[in-house]
Amino acid sequence: MPVNKKWMPKILAFCCNWCTYTGADLAGLNRMKYPADVRVLRVPCSSRVNPQFVLRAFQKGCDGVMVCGCHPGDCHYTSGNYYTRRRFMVLKEMLEFNGIEPERFQTRWISGSEAAKFRDTVAEVSELVTKLGPNTVFNERRAENV
Amino acid sequence: MSDIQSALRERARELLEDGKVEYVIGWESARGEDKTRPAFIRKAEDAGRLVWNRFCVNSTAKYLLHDRWPKGKIAVCARGCDTRAINRMLSDGQIKRENVYILGIPCEGVENKICQRCAHRNPLVYDELLGESVEEKTDFDRFANVREMQEMTLEQRRKMWEDEFTKCIRCYACRNVCPACSCRECYADQYRTGWQGKQFNSVENRVYGLTRAYHVGDRCIECGECERVCPMDLPIMLQTGKMLMQCNELFGDYECGLSADEIPALGTYNLNDADSFG
Amino acid sequence: MRLNKKDLNKILSILAEGRELFVPGQVRGIKQFKLWEGEAPELDGENTILPPKDILFPKTEKMYTYKTGTEAEIAEIVDMPERIIFGLRACDMRSIECMDSVFIREGFEDSFYARRRAKSLIVAIACSGAGVNCFCESMGLDPNAAPSADIFLSDGGDCYGVEANTERGAAELKKWAEYLTEGDVPKSETHCSLAPAMSRELSKKLTGIFDDDELWQEVTGPCIQCGTCSFVCPTCYCFDINQADAGGEGVAFRCWDSCMFSDYNQNAGGHNTRPTKKQRLRNRYLHKLAYFNERHGMELCVGCGRCISKCPAHLDIAEFIDKTAEVCHD
Amino acid sequence: MSRTGVFVCHCGSNIAGALDVERVAAAAGKLPGVRYAASYKYMCSEQGQQLVKDAIAEHELDRIVIASCSPRMHENTFRKLLKDTPVNPYMLEIANIREQCAWVHADREQATEKAVDLVRMAVAKVAKNKPLHSSFIPVHKKALVIGAGIAGIQAALDIADAGYEVTLLEKESSIGGHMVMLDKTFPTLDCSACISTPKMSEVAAHPNITLMTGSTVESVGGYVGNFDVAIRQKARYVNHDICTGCGLCETKCPAKVTSEFNQALCTRTAVFRPFPQAVPAKPVIDPESCRKLIGKAKCGVCQAVCPLGAIDFEDKDKLITDTYGAIVVATGYELVDWAPLYPEYGGGKYSDVITGLQYERLVNASGPTEGKILRPSDKSVPKDVVIVKCVGSRDKKKGRAYCSRACCMYSAKHAHQILEKIPGARVTVFYMDVRTPGKNYEEFYDRAREDGARYVRGRVAKIFRENGKLICRGEDTLLGRGVEVPADMVILETAMTPAQDIRELCAKLTISTDEYGWVQEAHPKLRPVETQTAGVYLAGACQGPKDIPDTVAQAGAAAAKVCILFSKNEIEGSPMISAVDENKCCGCSACVRVCPYRAVMLEEIDSRELSGAVKRQVARVNAGLCQGCGACAASCRTGAIDLLGFTNAQILKEVDALCL
């Protein structure tokens, strides 16, 4: 990366196809602008996201990970995000317990019509992670790790 | 201790003589008087090898998974923690209750540091109880070590876990001794899918450590075997302890292995679960 | 020659010049061979928990990097610093002899191991304290001597007896000349508390009990098939080769593996040649005590007792030896 | 090694204008496994699609990545395209570089870099894709309609007329629901019986319709096309095959019980028909009120009197199971129990404060007063009548914020009827708003006012008795002062609520309800008569308050949906569902617990293990039920169950590709 360029974090966002992904598309349709350091990974439901994927993302060098889904009660598959809620309320604490800055991992409920909320969430998380700097805790790209 | 031992030997001999059980899993003394080893008594006359003393530290329950489809019943000498392990395996559908004949042993604690934090010294489920039940210990905080860890700053915790996981030599003893680890093929052995690298470095070790904590966290019966067997003395119980503490705080008081049909916390939900997400 | 213990530190700094010096020491509560950082090495007391194997045969060793795409490049990794292993005991010295036999002398020479071995100078020391599980004497070793070490230090109370067994050792001793004085030191008399009935004949007979199912079922009953014994054993040398792929480029590496793992014998198509723990532990014991002997002329077990102290199921190879010794005699 | 083709779309200037598409295509070309990379102005156009077809042929590509707009837009377009190429339609991944990249990032350099990342993720994922083939599910061409009000009747008739078999269930002893209770219907003032009884008899006579009254759904299993339904038919104690409906037993029965049909305005006997035009026109015995069945007295007079011996006190509930391809829920509504909610209106103390339905029974010729409007207390003709609207509706404090839609119209109808039938009557209607959203509705409301109905805008705060009159004390917000209107009778237009046991029924059908209990439609605007469970449809007020015209329209729509389903012998299920690797599955049922559709069950299989042939439990996915959410895949520790199209390997590769 050219030295003078401001460091840009790499943030992965697991987005549920029915709500958040639709919201993100809607943000696009309305030509809303938000930072370019978030990459969306589409999953059918936020309950498809295995906590191991989040660990994997941090291991491979992501600086921030988001898991976004429908608001509890609106899940297209009725109970998907209830499991998401439990799994990641616990993972958030486990990551902090293991020394990873909690702000690096965010879970948000964003519905298909909340385009603005998607934009603001991305902006907020991007700013948070940029302040924290590169992820060094869990990152295998550091020198000594083969 | 000794009258339990004689009762144990006598009942084992009778069970083997009547052919009610195929073999009895218990403990026998190993070389040196301060060590015992799990024993698999198949013949009635060998029942004398069974011992019960404060060095019987190995958990006997997990050996039921080494023989998932036995021809006959298997008798197993089970302390409080072993019966919780049996409940764990029953809840996970890995063993059938009718295959197991449980000789319950009320235990006042063996040479294992977990016994200071044991709330279930009396067997929770048994076919026979060899001895009167003992008084349960309640004067301890189940999550003392976890709370102590949480006092540390984020940086301290990061440094501590990085050091601990650099020690790990990935011998998988913690996995092989854990009653909650009952998969036919562990994710770590499925190199083709690409979950876990084979290389030994602190990051792969952390991925393994955290993933295993997450897999067993909401089903951990706090038997302490993982810490006992770890050759590198990693504080593994801190990870599962933290998971249990979280389940406790978020989903109501939570303890595993108390019954044979438990639903793990992360395998179910409640409409008004705690939700601090935006 | 004699070396005053007070000058040990100076010798160590000579050894550490421009070279990596490994001495026994505590790393996060685990006694193992570590890079010397000026502290006094823990030479006495029990042997290290982790063997020096990691220095010559690392847990994970980068073999080569590669880049795919139109023109594939493969760059072998060659950088290898000079190393010195200080404070080795007789049992660990014999384990290096075994490894040398496997990786260098017999059959295909492993360039990675050979390169490391060539650049390593070994300074052994007389065993100052046999642990409760040590039985090296039963395996035909003398705890107070290490004939194949470059330099051997015997313990003479306030000073060490220094002798060089190889030219490299002798060349190295020249640098110590300033601190060496004439005179020799009597051999110390450390002995093992444990003495299983191991012998060359037993090693020959062991393969005879291969089919004794009842014995093996009883012996292997408690085993939980973890890799602890393999990874603390100084002589286990099995490894697996894999790639850390990062999208078309990456690193091929070699890492420790254990015959006790379920997927060790997993063949393509799912067949497993040793599916049960009985077969695997039998294979391990017989490899240690019999098969290796047939090929390399020495047992693959050096009697250091590390597997006995660290086995979660409290299995004990010494007890196994005694038990099979009875069976083999009649 | 995969042979991937990457196609970057300009989308006119939408993408090309915001990021360097050529650089993205060039970067894609260098990715591992990519054999061909190109960019084109409009990938979704004919020429664009042809470009893909040619490239597949020329470079023997076996998987495709399209970097273009959102997969929600053109994923199906490109899947259809692949159908007529050797490449399986599911060997395709879309990188969304328009809605989520070009359109939302101003900085051209950053947008391009992100597009390269997104393409790299798609290429990494597609490398692990496997060809998928749809599964086909047989369809039983038989429909079940639950609830035989006008909605259920209309739906059953339409489906039956389309030539399919229908079973029509009704909880009560006669069909007709609430409509048959009414006297006239707005806005045409048709007599309700005249337009609903012909449909009821048509249902009874229709060869394709099996009518089962006194029946409820006991359990529902299976999935779209193959619902195994158990139906419980309550004991009737009258053998309808023999009985001719002469009614002799009804005249002799000594028991007197409040008539539910007549809204407790009068009583009925234990052996009874709810109303004269009941269908089936044969009585049933109510076990709670028949003295013999309660065991209080010997009685049995009806059995003695019956010329044909049709009475059978030993009759038992019957449990019938059958397989249905589709289910239509038409359970209708009930009126809210207003008394506990409104102590300020006397809380049910005053018998002359009645509900709209009670009024309908008063004014109905077959009602307890043969159509003469007589107030229940002293059967006198009420001169002053007050109609209070929105009782229980549009009132968060009373627990229901919604509007019940039909009361504005039927309150105008009530006012019109009273003014017409009682000369010199004075009718006051307290209202918040009058909503007349249908054809001729506004004109109907004008006529009611022209007839002399006095509309006072304001809510009634209190109804109390004073000097023999019921004083309705409220406020006239237009005049800005309190007002007290003495009345002889007060009609409360109470809110509609879902049927009592609707939540139980929805649980059996795995469909959900909203907070009030109205059945949740698949999409309020685009799929109002479908539910989340494929094969289960909705009609009428069970989905939300509505009037008869809307109900009949929805019934027709639901019937059409059923006929669409039945038009094919089998349904193509999506292939992106879960699949189990039985070798890895240890039968721990973690997946069984998390599946919202009960699509994963444990099954016993024969398996060769080390100790010989054994039986063990493994998870099995029911292709018909699985909707592809993937909760099971995330819950499986060993990765035995995986969601095809979003497998663990695919997602792991996608995550890895992000940070290279």
Next chain:
Amino acid sequence: MLRYAYYPGCSMDTTGVTYRISIEYLAKKIGLELMEIPDWNCCGASSAHAKGKWQALALPARNLAIAEKRLPGLDICVPCAACYARLLAATVAIRESAETRSRIEEITGVTVKANANILTLMDVLGTEEGMAACAAAATRKLTGLKVACYYGCLTSRPQAITGIENIESPELMEKIVSLSGVECVDWDFKTECCGGSHQVDAPTAARPLVERIFRNAKSNGAQAIVTACPMCHLNLDMREEEINRKMGTAYDIPVYQFTQLLAVAMGASAKEVGLQKHFYPAFKRLDRTLRKAGTLQ
């Protein structure tokens, strides 16, 4: 044991004097122990209530704190509806939020746990024990006298705090006062507004409200109205003649406190229940009832 902490409130010695002396008579008769809270302060009903939330909570909270310290373990009996409403509001606010509690403790400088329950006099007498005691003592039945029980607003509203089931027509006072032999009529203005303090600042607007109550009581056959709060009693009793004069009505409906009827039924003389202090003559009606019932003694 009929033993409660007792919060009289300011109107007991002023407008509610008849209420106080009949309560004292009644308490003596049935052995009800009312332990007055020492150094009690204004309950914050009138002015404080309107001025600010924290003042309106801190004032009653101080009384609760004293009761907890000096009369531990006793529930608090509050005869006046307004005081009852304030003390209850403070108790509920403290129990429901620790943050409110710490704020109040900060203002008053005293710790308060609010574990005592707040009861109206009707609640106290309505207990099984209270009813038994009153029934036993009320020997002189006032048969034939038809009364309408008027609750006013603060003993039942706001429902969220009082938790009363049917806030439009409660039944508790009927249950208790019928022990004195009177017949309670069924009428609909039990909890209708009496104009409260507006009788003072906007009499012409507030007067019809009281007239409305009399009209409904009369049309349902009531010969007297019974209240359980000094404010209700004052507003009805004081305004009756003015209404007759100004609105041309001819109501002859005396207004009694329910404790007065009970006391008279227990043998109290007119003076002992303060009948002479009423604005609208209240003696004649009672006297004629007793005479007709032959129980004048």
